[in-house]
Amino acid sequence: MSPLDIDPTPQSSARERVRLDLGPQSYDVLIGRGLLEDPASWEGLPNSATALVVSNTTVAPLYAARLEAVLRARHRQVLRLELPDGESHKDWASLNLVFDALLAGQADRKTVLYALGGGVVGDMTGFAAACYMRGVAFVQVPTTLLAQVDSSVGGKTGINHPLGKNMVGAFHQPLRVVADLDTLASLPPREFSAGLAEIIKYGPIADMVFFDWLEANIDALLAHDDRALRHAIRRSCEIKAQVVQLDERESGLRAILNFGHTFGHAIEAGLGYGEWLHGEAVGCGMVMAGELSVRLGLVEAGFVERLRRLVQRARLPTIGPALGTRRYMELMQVDKKAEAGEVRFVVIDGPGRARMAPAPQALVAEVLTACTAP
């Protein structure tokens, strides 16, 4: 059997560990089953007086009690906050609810926040932790596939602005990431597919062996095959860790993790946050950015066909909404990678390699015409 094939063995209880080497801010990403209730997952974290579990109205009823039970052995006071669910609530109002809960609970500088949920909860909790008393510690407990392979790792935190995605935020690394695969059992299929988009992303930008593996195993992933899931999550975290270690604050290289996001964020903001999931917008955005790379003469059309096919097999859209070319252009101006008014895209510079590049407006317009609904 090739090492890339999946052996249909029963679910394993083994835990895996990916290390993010960031000097004094280094931390582990733990990946496995039963991690929420396992005291070993939390060993070594501070035993401060207060812990605040930040979750939302969907995830808290499913998993907060399990996490709190184990945290009660470590913290005298374990508080819980259930935020409203959804991308449209990744805003100042929700952020303020976190500060309200911290102040009402007399949280001090040693308080630890636990972000229990998907990327929305994780990004907001991290940002609240970065701000409260000018910075307290937090732990990521991701419960979506997308959060386990991407958002919980790397320390980007923040909220949306009506005019642009993640426009207000901070870099603030967690103390640890505890990714319990058991939580994925309750994840709706559409959300699972959204997570696959960020997994697929790592192939074209960094690892074509992984891309080949994804082509061979996308159906196993959709079926929640344990070995496939573990491999995909671990490899995604390894690649993200390598990139973040080299360029934590995105002065250059880290921008490759934004492949598909210039188009994708425009879709999310243009529709009003929440109509398309972040992963859906990124899946479609990667195909658009791939098409742009072809038009810039950087990669063969055949490669983008492979990417499009994989995105489709992951049950993600590849045709963007009909916002109109001018509106797309306006929305993309707000992208954080733009410099002096010039939008820069992450392009594929040959399979498995990415970089940032400006692009002539005419080519971007061509891509939008080819890849959006009439």
Ligand SMILES: NC(=O)c1ccc[n+]([C@@H]2O[C@H](COP(=O)([O-])OP(=O)(O)OC[C@H]3O[C@@H](n4cnc5c(N)ncnc54)[C@H](O)[C@@H]3O)[C@@H](O)[C@H]2O)c1
């Ligand atoms: N910080 C980063 O590096 C980074 C990276 C990628 C994405 N993001 C951000 O992450 C967000 C998207 O994250 P997401 O896809 O996790 O969305 P999300 O946080 O909105 O979660 C998706 C949905 O699944 C529900 N849910 C979560 N866990 C569940 C579970 N185990 N069972 C059942 N339902 C569950 C949530 O309540 C929500 O309704 C976006 O805001 C995006 O900008 C950040």
Ligand SMILES: O=C(O)C(=O)C[C@@H](O)[C@H](O)[C@H](O)COP(=O)(O)O
């Ligand atoms: O970690 C990163 O760096 C990423 O770009 C990961 C992205 O998947 C993620 O969506 C991130 O939040 C986008 O960052 P932004 O700076 O473009 O808002």
Ligand SMILES: [Zn+2]
């Ligand atoms: Zn993303």
